[in-house]
Amino acid sequence: MSFEYELLKECKQSGARLGKLHTPHGIIETPIFMPVGTQATVKSLTPEDLHDVEAQIILSNTYHLFLRPGHELIAKAGGLHKFMNWDGPILTDSGGFQVFSLGDLRKITEEGVEFRSHIDGSKKFISPEKAVEIQTALGSDIMMAFDECAPYPADRQYVKNSLERTTRWLERCVKAHKNTENQALFGIVQGGMYRDLREQSAEQILRFDLPGYAVGGLSVGEPKELMYEVLDYTTPLLPPNKPRYLMGVGTPDCIFEGVIRGIDMFDCVLPTRIARNGTAMTSQGRLTIKNAQYTEDFTPLDPECDCYVCKNYTKAYLRHLYKANEILSARLMSYHNLHFLLNLMKNIRQAITEDRLLDYKDEFFAKYYGDKEPSKVIK
Numbered sequence: 001m002s003f004e005y006e007l008l009k010e011c012k013q014s015g016a017r018l019g020k021l022h023t024p025h026g027i028i029e030t031p032i033f034m035p036v037g038t039q040a041t042v043k044s045l046t047p048e049d050l051h052d053v054e055a056q057i058i059l060s061n062t063y064h065l066f067l068r069p070g071h072e073l074i075a076k077a078g079g080l081h082k083f084m085n086w087d088g089p090i091l092t093d094s095g096g097f098q099v100f101s102l103g104d105l106r107k108i109t110e111e112g113v114e115f116r117s118h119i120d121g122s123k124k125f126i127s128p129e130k131a132v133e134i135q136t137a138l139g140s141d142i143m144m145a146f147d148e149c150a151p152y153p154a155d156r157q158y159v160k161n162s163l164e165r166t167t168r169w170l171e172r173c174v175k176a177h178k179n180t181e182n183q184a185l186f187g188i189v190q191g192g193m194y195r196d197l198r199e200q201s202a203e204q205i206l207r208f209d210l211p212g213y214a215v216g217g218l219s220v221g222e223p224k225e226l227m228y229e230v231l232d233y234t235t236p237l238l239p240p241n242k243p244r245y246l247m248g249v250g251t252p253d254c255i256f257e258g259v260i261r262g263i264d265m266f267d268c269v270l271p272t273r274i275a276r277n278g279t280a281m282t283s284q285g286r287l288t289i290k291n292a293q294y295t296e297d298f299t300p301l302d303p304e305c306d307c308y309v310c311k312n313y314t315k316a317y318l319r320h321l322y323k324a325n326e327i328l329s330a331r332l333m334s335y336h337n338l339h340f341l342l343n344l345m346k347n348i349r350q351a352i353t354e355d356r357l358l359d360y361k362d363e364f365f366a367k368y369y370g371d372k373e374p375s376k377v378i379k
Contacts, residue, residue, distance in 0.1 A: 005211075016352050021265075024182050034266065049331075066134050079139030142185075146173055153222075211242065243265055244265065271334070276333070298314045
């Protein structure tokens, strides 16, 4: 089989999972964080950079690549891997979240979603079949089913109707998905913040016996405690022999809490987005490089980090780059932040191996957050 998930170990202290996900483009050690390469690029970084920071899999965006340059062109180039010169696994989202976030620019029907392009205002349409067609052309290792992501807060009846439509759309995705040998289709459990609706969605989605499952509809503005509560009762509904993907989560506290609740895969634009805005993730917490206190600081971003950036550049230089609006600022800060987060995942996997994940979480939180509580909202 091209796709197989091996559950190697469960942490005796926390219940967190250690595993390996086999794909046509390589084996992914889980738990793992996936850098986001929305438009066939992780902004400012080359594939060589991504290998350097030990990215095992990246995520690209179906909606954006459909609009520009178009999936037909990428197919002519030999698929997304060849087009962007990345030889590792790729996961593509279905475009559903981006479409539904367009608000007044889109119209949802049973057939699919009609929307106006944010680029030129032209009318476009994505159905479950179209989402599969696009992702088949892209050639990603893992494609996501086209779903409806309900907003937060949302009326219970709206969420119920939404999750049932997501199930019907999944059935259509499964029928349209032909390249099963080379591309895995993951289903998405919805249901908002309602326990019985999450249970209903999971029961329906699991009937399709797919290679993996995602928990969707979280990290959409709800308090973190509510997200954790939903994960507490949703993750146990998912089969232990399949990978579990929590969509759109990338802060260290949410990653720890997700891993402890049995999640294997995460993605988020956070590390690269805040990097472009001059914020670094360090062992001592977030550092805002534009602050005047770093004007003559000739020490590395993080004395405990061994990445290329911390070995070669100082806070003073990185502050200069940022203040001067130099392109190199985005690249070096993004490189560091992804190295930091992927190294955190490596340490989490090691802590699971040693049955000490809760101890490691306490050690990390004490240094990263100090006396401050992690933010109550997801951002």
